[in-house]
Amino acid sequence: VLCGATDIGQGSDSVLAYLTAEVLGIDPKDVHVHPADTSLTPVDLGSYSSRVTLMCGMAAIQAAERLRAAIFKAVAEKLEVSPASLVARERKVGVPDDWDRAVPFARAVELGEALHGVLAFPGSYAPPKRAGKFKGGGVGPSPCYSYSACVVELTVDEQTGQVDLEDVWIAHDVGRALNPLLVEGQVEGSVYMGIGEALMEEQVFRKNLHKHPSMLDYKSPTTLETPEIHTILVETDDPEGPFGAKEAGQGPLLPVIPAIANAIHHALGIRIDEVPITPDKVLKALEEKRLGRPARVGPLKLPLLTFKEPIVVESAFGQPADAVVVRPFSS
Numbered sequence: 001v002l003c004g005a006t007d008i009g010q011g012s013d014s015v016l017a018y019l020t021a022e023v024l025g026i027d028p029k030d031v032h033v034h035p036a037d038t039s040l041t042p043v044d045l046g047s048y049s050s051r052v053t054l055m056c057g058m059a060a061i062q063a064a065e066r067l068r069a070a071i072f073k074a075v076a077e078k079l080e081v082s083p084a085s086l087v088a089r090e091r092k093v094g095v096p097d098d099w100d101r102a103v104p105f106a107r108a109v110e111l112g113e114a115l116h117g118v119l120a121f122p123g124s125y126a127p128p129k130r131a132g133k134f135k136g137g138g139v140g141p142s143p144c145y146s147y148s149a150c151v152v153e154l155t156v157d158e159q160t161g162q163v164d165l166e167d168v169w170i171a172h173d174v175g176r177a178l179n180p181l182l183v184e185g186q187v188e189g190s191v192y193m194g195i196g197e198a199l200m201e202e203q204v205f206r207k208n209l210h211k212h213p214s215m216l217d218y219k220s221p222t223t224l225e226t227p228e229i230h231t232i233l234v235e236t237d238d239p240e241g242p243f244g245a246k247e248a249g250q251g252p253l254l255p256v257i258p259a260i261a262n263a264i265h266h267a268l269g270i271r272i273d274e275v276p277i278t279p280d281k282v283l284k285a286l287e288e289k290r291l292g293r294p295a296r297v298g299p300l301k302l303p304l305l306t307f308k309e310p311i312v313v314e315s316a317f318g319q320p321a322d323a324v325v326v327r328p329f330s331s
Helices: 012-024 052-079 096-101 105-116 180-199 256-268 279-290
Strands: 087-089 092-094 148-156 163-175 228-235
Touching (some): 012 052, 092 096, 180 228
Antiparallel strands (some): 148 163
16 A cells, blocks of 8 residues: 555554555555555545544555555455455455455456556545635645533642642543544643643743743643543544544544533632633732632633634535535545
């Protein structure tokens, strides 16, 4: 499998092998993935926005299905059956009701090459055209949506304002978990990012220069600040994802920040309306509470903005996806 996507630790190389092996009825160890070699692989837009498993995965499935169709045609001639009657499984290709005559996959490839020549098939993916036809309407079109819920248990020292996280429970709708261990790692990485955003990380400038000149000075959680994370994978089958899978790398971070803010409010009865929630802000809110004033720290109100009238665009929610999707490169 030649793919331009870069595995940055999320396990996308493994996922590409799983998906291809599933389509061809072979083992993942039989699949060799060659990623991100600009001399060999097609162009990829980058590993971001939780897009690699879904988009590159669908492209890998398409390429594998094209390869399988060519192999099936050759094996069908050999066995004198219809290609539609064949299945690929257990590293063989054959008719389920006559599996003793099934052809080993390596031999099936030889038959395919004898009939077609070199077996090399491209696969690609483009999201469905559901965005509005206006400037910005095509930015980040999402073929499917994930959902997360988070519960945080923490302790706040009223004398110092220090917030200590004890436990975090995170439930994330991942579609189908192709590799549950990898998915759990992605979800827990999101929780780690959320903790950093909620309690430590900030962009502060002094005379147009960043206050923290390097990562050595920039605060982010370590293993000492990271609590016990309890991950719950909620599995569904999304029709737009590869074998039902969808994102797991960024969505779980979203509920962590408000969960921490709400837990602090539950513990002390104060509201911190901006991040990071630092000890000095906690102490300031507690002082306001003691003085009988609103126990809030942060912006007093939302900026005054005049919003344009909303634009109504076509949506696939509640409808079969195939009924509204126009997908380039699908044939």
